[in-house]
Amino acid sequence: MSQEKPLILVTNDDGITAPGIRHLVKLMKEIGDVVVVAPDSPQSGMGHAITVENLLYCDPVDLPKNVKHKAYSCSGTPVDCVKIACRKILDRMPDICVSGINHGSNSAINVIYSGTMSAAVEAGTNGIPAIGFSLLDYSWDADFEHTSEYVKSITRSVLKNGLPKGVVLNVNIPKKSEEGIRGMKVCRQAKAHWKEDFINRTNPRGRDYFWPVGEFVNEEKNGKDTDEYALSQGYISIVPVQFDMTAHNAIEGLKAWNIES
Amino acid sequence: MSQEKPLILVTNDDGITAPGIRHLVKLMKEIGDVVVVAPDSPQSGMGHAITVENLLYCDPVDLPKNVKHKAYSCSGTPVDCVKIACRKILDRMPDICVSGINHGSNSAINVIYSGTMSAAVEAGTNGIPAIGFSLLDYSWDADFEHTSEYVKSITRSVLKNGLPKGVVLNVNIPKKSEEGIRGMKVCRQAKAHWKEDFINRTNPRGRDYFWPVGEFVNEEKNGKDTDEYALSQGYISIVPVQFDMTAHNAIEGLKAWNIES
Numbered sequence: 001m002s003q004e005k006p007l008i009l010v011t012n013d014d015g016i017t018a019p020g021i022r023h024l025v026k027l028m029k030e031i032g033d034v035v036v037v038a039p040d041s042p043q044s045g046m047g048h049a050i051t052v053e054n055l056l057y058c059d060p061v062d063l064p065k066n067v068k069h070k071a072y073s074c075s076g077t078p079v080d081c082v083k084i085a086c087r088k089i090l091d092r093m094p095d096i097c098v099s100g101i102n103h104g105s106n107s108a109i110n111v112i113y114s115g116t117m118s119a120a121v122e123a124g125t126n127g128i129p130a131i132g133f134s135l136l137d138y139s140w141d142a143d144f145e146h147t148s149e150y151v152k153s154i155t156r157s158v159l160k161n162g163l164p165k166g167v168v169l170n171v172n173i174p175k176k177s178e179e180g181i182r183g184m185k186v187c188r189q190a191k192a193h194w195k196e197d198f199i200n201r202t203n204p205r206g207r208d209y210f211w212p213v214g215e216f217v218n219e220e221k222n223g224k225d226t227d228e229y230a231l232s233q234g235y236i237s238i239v240p241v242q243f244d245m246t247a248h249n250a251i252e253g254l255k256a257w258n259i260e261s
Numbered sequence: 262m263s264q265e266k267p268l269i270l271v272t273n274d275d276g277i278t279a280p281g282i283r284h285l286v287k288l289m290k291e292i293g294d295v296v297v298v299a300p301d302s303p304q305s306g307m308g309h310a311i312t313v314e315n316l317l318y319c320d321p322v323d324l325p326k327n328v329k330h331k332a333y334s335c336s337g338t339p340v341d342c343v344k345i346a347c348r349k350i351l352d353r354m355p356d357i358c359v360s361g362i363n364h365g366s367n368s369a370i371n372v373i374y375s376g377t378m379s380a381a382v383e384a385g386t387n388g389i390p391a392i393g394f395s396l397l398d399y400s401w402d403a404d405f406e407h408t409s410e411y412v413k414s415i416t417r418s419v420l421k422n423g424l425p426k427g428v429v430l431n432v433n434i435p436k437k438s439e440e441g442i443r444g445m446k447v448c449r450q451a452k453a454h455w456k457e458d459f460i461n462r463t464n465p466r467g468r469d470y471f472w473p474v475g476e477f478v479n480e481e482k483n484g485k486d487t488d489e490y491a492l493s494q495g496y497i498s499i500v501p502v503q504f505d506m507t508a509h510n511a512i513e514g515l516k517a518w519n520i521e522s
Binding site: 042044045046047048049050051052053055056057058059077079080083084087088109111112113118121125126127153154157161163164166167182183184185186187188189191193194195196197198200201207208209210211212238239240241242243244245246247248249250251253254255257259260261 | 303305306307308309310311312313314316317318319320340341344345348349370372373374379382386387388414415418422424425427428443444445446447448449450452454455456457458459461462468469470471472473499500501502503504505506507508509510511512514515516518520521522
């Protein structure tokens with residue numbers, strides 16, 4: 001990179017019109033050359049879904065002439081956006097991929113449901129340093145201003161230091177508050193799960209349907225090295241995330257079952 | 262369980278009418294009481310997607326009177342199926358959740374795109390022992406007969422031994438061949454990625470669209486402890502999969518950036 005500006009791919013899962021991605025684009029333009037490839041509609045909870053049996057649209061967005069970045073609106077998932085950006089839209093692999101800023105938390109087990117993080121993971125599988133940013137505020141008119149210095153600082157750190165092969169970052173940021181952000185903590189993912197309820201209704205034609213209503217259950221409220229704890233204390237959590245999902249510690253135990261041959 | 266038959270939840274991502282799930286149901290009925298909750302349409306590549314802003318249908322399937330299991334067809338993703346099965350359909354948590362048998366491989370990095378495996382992972386987050394089974398044959402009329410003894414053996418082993426907390430199994434099975442299956446190997450996930458191409462076409466109204474066409478790239482052809490290697494040698498691969506995605510080894514390196522406060 002030396003003299004040249006870094007090439008920054010920006011995506012998200014809330015869709016290209018979300019205030020969170022607009023804020024991220026504004027920040028990234030202070031750091032490098034920005035290309036946005038983001039879903040044309042909200043894709044929250046899409047996880048690592050990809051389009052398999054359907055076509056993809058990916059159209060350039062008309063931006064005012066004085067705007068210095070390019071943007072594309074894609075009919076696919078966040079993972080599709082990263083794939084088509086890297087293989088079809090950009091002239092070269094980006095120096096970094098940033099995803100977000102998500103409207104809502106992607107801490108703990110949320111990482112596996114999150115389209116925001118899956119976009120970052122997809123970039124990671126292609127050897128691109130990547131960060132998913134999420135704000136603990138689901139509202140569409142969430143205030144992102146207090147995130148700015150931290151988002152830029154983490155992005156610059158990754159551009160400077162790189163990331164280990166097979167690792168991307170999951171960054172969660174407390175909601176704006178009077179106390180402000182206390183700082184940043186490198187954490188592990190808290191053990192947690194979602195406990196759903198399904199509200200039963202009947203449609204106008206008499207057929208039953210269900211609305212899923214989830215409750216987040218943190219299984220380790222006292223683990224002080226977890227993302228949930230850091231966030232609860234007013235810190236930004238930074239979790240290094242891998243996509244080798246092998247439970248290496250479990251291999252020996254399974255071998256002891258003597259099912260191998 | 263002792264005298265009682267185990268309660269087995271069966272799901273998949275190819276949809277409830279797929280031959281792979283029919284074969285799995287047949288095998289599971291030799292082991293326990295079976296309830297099927299599976300998508301009403303193909304959901305390949307859905308990853309860990311969940312339904313967030315939409316309703317879910319989940320209707321009982323009319324089965325012949327002499328059939329001893331129950332089946333439900335769900336409009337959601339594989340993960341939705343597991344959630345609604347556990348929280349709304351079953352009277353109690355199942356003793357095991359089996360997903361598949363998938364038409365096509367879910368080895369290596371495919372684990373993160375796979376609806377089959379995401380269903381198993383979702384069960385795992387709820388503390389249910391879970392296995393995803395996949396056959397290395399994409400065709401709808403794939404022959405599943407040679408998988409039977411192995412699928413039953415692995416399922417019985419899991420029912421007997423349990424699985425460590427936070428671990429589910431990703432089982433991939435070679436396509437039927439004259440040589441037959443050589444045995445089973447406990448493996449780690451091979452490092453790999455997908456390299457896409459996007460075929461450009463124009464729709465009848467003049468708008469460009471793209472067809473994604475992926476090429477699987479195995480990055481470590483010589484790693485003899487990987488699932489890809491075992492499969493290439495005619496063995497069934499069994500990978501213990503975790504959903505703590507923290508790259509624990511990377512935490513110290515990140516702390517050395519001195520971004521914490």
